Structures are given as C-alpha cells and as structure tokens.
Amino acid sequence: SQQGEExxxxxxxxxxxxxxxxxxxxxxxxxxxxxxxxxxxxxxHLILIxxxxxxxxxxxxxxxxxxxxxxxxxxxxxxxxADTASYFCATDGLDSSxxxxxxxxxxxxxRP
Amino acid sequence: ETGVTxxxxxxxxxxxxxxxxxxxSQSGHNTVSWYQQALGQGxxxxxxxxxxxxNGRGNFPPRFSGLQFPNYSSELNVNALELDDSALYLCASxxxxxxxxxxxxxxxxxxxxxL
Numbered sequence: 001s002q003q004g005e006e007x008x009x010x011x012x013x014x015x016x017x018x019x020x021x022x023x024x025x026x027x028x029x030x031x032x033x034x035x036x037x038x039x040x041x042x043x044x045h046l047i048l049i050x051x052x053x054x055x056x057x058x059x060x061x062x063x064x065x066x067x068x069x070x071x072x073x074x075x076x077x078x079x080x081x082a083d084t085a086s087y088f089c090a091t092d093g094l095d096s097s098x099x100x101x102x103x104x105x106x107x108x109x110x111r112p
Numbered sequence: 113e114t115g116v117t118x119x120x121x122x123x124x125x126x127x128x129x130x131x132x133x134x135x136x137s138q139s140g141h142n143t144v145s146w147y148q149q150a151l152g153q154g155x156x157x158x159x160x161x162x163x164x165x166x167n168g169r170g171n172f173p174p175r176f177s178g179l180q181f182p183n184y185s186s187e188l189n190v191n192a193l194e195l196d197d198s199a200l201y202l203c204a205s206x207x208x209x210x211x212x213x214x215x216x217x218x219x220x221x222x223x224x225x226x227l
Contacts, residue, residue, distance in 0.1 A: 031214075033215065033216075035218075040151075040200055040221075040223070041220055041221060042116075042202060042218045042219050042220040042221050043155070043202065043204075043218040044218070045215050045216070045217065045218075048214070048215055088154050088155075090154075096168065098145075098160050098162070098167050098168040098208070099145065099157040099160060099168055099170065100145070100147075100155075100157065100204075100216060101157065102147075102154030102155045102156070103154050104153060104154050105153075105154050
C-alpha cells in the first residue's frame with residue numbers, strides 16, 4: 001500500500017512559473033526523498049531531507065518537511081519545459097528503514 | 113546517469129511463463145532493492161538484498177524471488193506470470209549499514225508485458 005499521497009495529482013503551469021507539490025505520509029520516518037520520473041523511465045533522485053531538518057535547497061528546488069503534520073512540499077522555481085515529469089515523494093519508516101514507500105506522484109506539465 | 117543498469121529494457125511474456133530480470137548495482141553499493149511500478153502508480157517495494165541475503169520483503173507472493181551475487185548484482189525472478197504482473201520493474205542500489213536508508217539510485221527499469 002502507498003505510504004503517502006501527493007497533491008495535486010496533476011499540475012499544469014507556464015514556463016517560468018513556480019510549481020509546488022505536496023506530500024503527506026502516515027508513519028514516523030527517518031528520511032523523506034523526492035524523485036523525478038520522465039515518461040515511465042527510471043527514477044532520478046532530487047533531494048533527501050532528514051527527519052530533523054525543516055528545509056533544504058538544491059538549485060531551483062526547495063523542500064520543506066513538517067514532521068508534526070507528516071507532510072512535505074517540493075517547490076520548483078522558475079520552471080522549464082524540461083521539468084515536465086512525474087514527481088514522487090518516498091519515505092523510509094522508523095520500523096522499516098530498509099525500504100522506500102512511495103506516494104502516488106504528481107504529474108507536472110510545464111508549457112513552453 | 114546513476115551507474116545502475118538493468119536488462120532487458122523490454123520483455124513480452126505469456127501468462128504462466130517465468131521471467132528473470134537483471135540489475136547491476138552502482139560501484140561501491142552493497143544493497144539492491146527491487147520495486148514494481150504499475151502504470152500511473154508509484155513504485156511498490158518487492159524486496160531488498162543486502163550482502164547476498166534477503167533483508168526485507170514487501171507484500172508480494174513467493175513466486176517473486178531474487179538473488180544477489182558477490183559482485184552485488186542481482187536478479188529478480190517471477191514464476192507463473194499473471195496478467196497483473198505487467199509493470200515497470202525498477203532496481204535501486206544503495207550503500208546501507210542497517211540504519212536509515214540513504215539515497216537509492218535507480219536503474220532505467222525493465223518494462224514487462226504479460227499477455
């Protein structure tokens with residue numbers, strides 16, 4: 001079963017705009033990771049945030065984590081057409097640290 | 113490029129057949145995990161191999177089995193294929209020491225179609 005849910009399920013924006021995706025999860029975690037997937041191919045790791053961190057940046061990406069609400073958000077600033085992809089959050093739980101549990105993903109379309 | 117490779121890229125099988133998928137992990141990684149991703153869904157954890165032993169398993173039947181070799185490459189075997197086994201199969205390698213799971217690096221996947 002899926003650990004979390006991404007919101008929205010689909011997002012369409014204009015190039016240059018910011019895109020925000022949210023993720024909620026159910027159990028206490030060690031880390032939360034965000035991945036990107038282009039057209040049903042392999043997953044590309046974007047960023048890992050630990051449970052004791054609240055915010056992390058990487059280039060145009062900003063991730064926040066609120067463990068009290070069991071939620072995370074991914075912000076992509078100044079989006080580009082090449083950012084078009086599906087984005088997944090994944091967590092490893094305190095009682096099952098050997099595996100990642102993925103949400104259902106947000107499909108992002110960036111229109112040129 | 114993650115350095116994780118999978119073969120074959122695509123595969124078509126018929127119901128009841130058996131299939132073997134292969135994965136070569138990234139250099140220096142001791143752990144391989146396998147995931148199944150149905151169309152439009154997030155990946156689902158199948159199992160993980162750590163130092164050639166199964167280290168954890170998801171909610172998949174015993175007809176899903178695997179191996180990890182001394183060079184840390186891995187195989188996923190599925191017996192008695194069912195139509196619902198049609199999916200993208202992803203392997204991921206990482207360096208794991210028993211604590212929190214660090215970044216997993218995914219291969220490009222094998223797309224399996226069962227007719």
